[in-house]
Amino acid sequence: MRIAAFQRLALFDAVEQAAEVLARDLAWAEEQGIDLALFPECYLQGHSYDKSVAKRRALSLDDPYLNALVARFAAGGTTAIVGLFESRGDAIYNSAIVAKSGRTIGVYAKAHPLEKGCTPGKDFPVWEENHWRFGINICADLRYPIPRRDWPERERGSSATPSISCSDLTKPSCGISRAFRACRYVPGIRAAG
Numbered sequence: 001m002r003i004a005a006f007q008r009l010a011l012f013d014a015v016e017q018a019a020e021v022l023a024r025d026l027a028w029a030e031e032q033g034i035d036l037a038l039f040p041e042c043y044l045q046g047h048s049y050d051k052s053v054a055k056r057r058a059l060s061l062d063d064p065y066l067n068a069l070v071a072r073f074a075a076g077g078t079t080a081i082v083g084l085f086e087s088r089g090d091a092i093y094n095s096a097i098v099a100k101s102g103r104t105i106g107v108y109a110k111a112h113p114l115e116k117g118c119t120p121g122k123d124f125p126v127w128e129e130n131h132w133r134f135g136i137n138i139c140a141d142l143r144y145p146i147p148r149r150d151w152p153e154r155e156r157g158s159s160a161t162p163s164i165s166c167s168d169l170t171k172p173s174c175g176i177s178r179a180f181r182a183c184r185y186v187p188g189i190r191a192a193g
Contacts, residue, residue, distance in 0.1 A: 001132040004029050005038045012046035013057065015069065019044075022073035022082065030076040035129050037080045041110075041138055042094060044069075044084040051117030054094075058087035061097070061107060074099035079129050081136060091119040096136050098127055110138040 006025050011018045022039065029037045041047055045057035059066045074080045079100045086095040086107065093109035109121025126135050 001035045001130055001134075002033055003036045003038065004032070004034045006040075008040060008043060010040075010046050011043075012048075015045055019069045019073045022080070023075075026074060026076060026078055026080055029078040029080075034078050035132075036134065037078050039080065039082045041083040041096075042085055044082055047083075047115075049115050051092075051115075054085045054092050054115055054117055055087075058085040058092045060087045061104060067104070070097070070099045070104050071102040075102045077101065079105075079127075083138065085118075088119075092117055093121060094118045094138060095121070096138060098136075108136040108138070110141060112140040112144060114140050 008021060008025075011021070022043075025039075026037055042057075045059070048054055048057070074082075077100065079098060081096050081098055083094070083096050086093045086097075086109065094113045094115050095107050095109045097104045098106040098108070106125055106127055108125055109123070110118065111121050111124070113120055124135055126133050128134075
């Protein structure tokens with residue numbers, strides 16, 4: 001599996017501009033034969049620890065506007081993991097969508113959010129890309145054990161656990177050593193904001 005991690009400058013409340021950057025980066029990734037492209041935590045709308053800002057920025061996964069954006073920026077064959085604030089009913093989540101071929105194919109919600117007002121995710125979905133299985137961790141999630149019961153067992157080295165945010169991957173608190181001991185590959189990029 002070829003993975004590219006994109007560290008981008010924060011764009012706050014500039015979803016259209018972020019979508020243009022995503023489209024350009026994913027076109028490049030497609031040309032390079034990249035299988036999986038990672039973008040920062042809450043990149044789509046910009047990160048914030050302020051509850052009212054997160055709520056204002058949040059988009060629902062069934063919002064036609066979000067679906068049109070995904071169709072535009074993730075039109076190719078590279079799988080993209082893009083961070084965003086997500087609304088589900090009355091709850092707000094710090095999530096990452098998995099997008100490919102113009103549509104959202106899944107979502108992971110941060111299990112250990114540090115952002116005020118964000119609801120912890122409870123699911124640990126797994127996706128497959130070119131015979132590799134991967135799950136997602138966002139930022140503080142790497143400080144906690146990976147819930148192995150939710151990860152299918154495969155031969156050594158065949159799973160990826162991309163982290164779309166981590167302040168310093170050299171710190172033991174980021175869980176990098178735990179991830180490597182569990183035979184997981186962990187590219188990490190910082191939050192956008």
